[in-house]
Amino acid sequence: MALACVRLGPRRLRPALRLCAYATLSRGSRPQEKSGGPVFQYVGEHRKPTHKVFVWGFSFTGALGIPSFVVPDSGRKRPRKYQLTPYRLETAEQISSAACGYGFTLMASSSQDVTKLWGMGLNKDSQLGFQRTQHSRLFSMGNNAYGQCGRRIVDEEVYSGSHVIHRIKGFGSRVVQVACGQDHSLFLTDTGKVFSCGWGADGQTGLGHHDVSSCPVELGGDLAGVEVQQISTYGDCSLAVSRDGQLFGWGNSEYRQLASATESTQMNSPRHLPLRGCGKVVQAACGGTQVAVLNEKGEVFVWGYGILGKGPKLSESSTPEMIPPTLFGRSEFNPTVAVVAVRCGLSHFAAVTDGGELFVWGKNVRGCLGIGKTDDQFFPWRVTVPGQVVDVACGVDHMVALVKSIL
């Protein structure tokens, strides 16, 4: 049985069919006849999925990284202010992680011996820079008016056009996670300790006082002796998840984010938040006025103020409310769908399921949800992305998704 196998690369189109022999084909030819006509091979058996980056949201800040949206490169094109659906961003290297700020994006790509950092968007305070780092050194750049970069505050320092990239030292062990709030920063080391620096007027530094701190200082309070596995902050409220599934919070509580531990509007020292009915907490995400946590069963709980994800009637809650798993795709055909990651923007949420689907809900600030319309979304809605979503980063008015192709 001689078959003519034509090997093709993955991206090339089929060769001209005039070259192929379709000699004996007539209407209703039997499929058992394998002779006649070549057999195409599009993909080999050991093909690995490709990794891509998709961006959407407000493009005039340059945060999406596509210059033709702001300054069209052809006479026919018009500037595109809002990119309402995911758009592929061509990157020179494979991006391993991404983070979004207000009007700018930072992406990191790691190759064999160097890790590169790519930035796009607003650069008014020199928050973007080009640098090379080798494992476990921590650098910061940008606005240091409140010491959030972890270096000494210089009065009347000019931040735009500044080349200052400060290497932060003095942690004692490797820093595994960094979370940046509006005017403060949190650092998590691999021993489970949390350090913070920056503005503390709402107690978001958690150091027990309401002053500015320009050097990273370790947190105490209820976090003393607790091994933390994840930290999260966005506005003025901060959260930490410990390795045994407990949730700790500090900072601004004007929107009842920390209401389970305190009735006051600020807490300047970390306190344990007793959550009833949430189970073991695996991940927490803090937004501007709302909070979401994920437990080990893949259920998402939300509370705070704003569009929480349970319809337009629920606009504030001080106790955790579970979002029904049917909204994330669980049905009798698919009874085991679970959420694996939950992220927060300033006023919206994003959740990634184990099947690689991305769900978003919240206020649609300048098209940041990526659902094709500019209306607010009051319950989780799928974002159509060609591939499986691996990770997502939320900014105030734009989002970045790291996607793996299906095959």
Place this chain on the structure above:
Amino acid sequence: MGSPAVRMFHRLEGLFCVYKPAGVHWKLVRDTIETNLLKGVNATPARPLPHEVRFLPSPNKDREVAGGLALRAASVPVLSKHPLVTGPEFQHIKVGVGHRLDVSSSGVLVLAVGNGNRTMRDLYRTRTTRDYSLQCEFGMATQDFTDTGRVVERSTYGHITREKMERVIAMLEGANQKALRMYSSVDMSSQEAYELAAKGLLGPDGKSVPILTGLRCVHFQPPNFTLEVQCLNETQKYLRKVVHEMGLELRSTAVCKGVRRTRDGPFTLQHALTRHHWTAADVAQAMQQHRWKKRSKGRCGTVTDKAVAQTPGETLAASQEDEANREATIAELQCR
């Protein structure tokens, strides 16, 4: 009240389903059923002919009657009411078809007789889904997406694993779930939309694009695989196209060898009448069973597409009533 034929006609009113074999047009099935029902109705024993009194000339020539014929009264049957003169009592029964099946597909085909047509229309106005089982094969792409069409392309399929198939199925399901929400006529920014979505009831009302509400692969052995699909507003050609597109997503090609509908609303393969049971008696029995099932489902209070399990007591009562009715029908047919 009426003749046995009229009583039989009124009993034949309701919904039932048949198993349409592949290769047969659905209209042929409907016409066959209509012919068989008419045969059954017209075969019921006719009412005995009415008699009337007629004055017939007397055969006796001995009697001498002055001025005229000798007549005698006789009760004779009215020949104008004889079935050979009037023809069969019923020449037309309204038989309607529910969701149609094309020629090469097979499976459950729902039919409605008489007033059952109205019931069927109301049933289809509420959202009902249909279950299909698709037999498919990798390696070929044809003109009409079946294995008997003109082959357009052949390709390898050695790289396809069950895991890759599951990923493609998850992606298709996600796209269809989104379509389900997008085509519903409810305002997305209302509380009602959230509540319907949380219960899983958000969906289109009436006509929309075909949407697959469920998709899974039940058998995978390259090159053959079997898919189970739950869908609404679909056509069988669309399902074959879905198989073709799934082949393209997997960077190969696929065709659909057979489409078989296993469920249409509350009717499943278990209730379907096969070729040899397309007679009036079997149809009446099937209708009766469906009526009982609907009544017991209404008593249980659940409104789902699939049949609800009956309690033993109700089943016993239902089967006893069924027995009685079946005996009555058979008795009527037997006495000629």
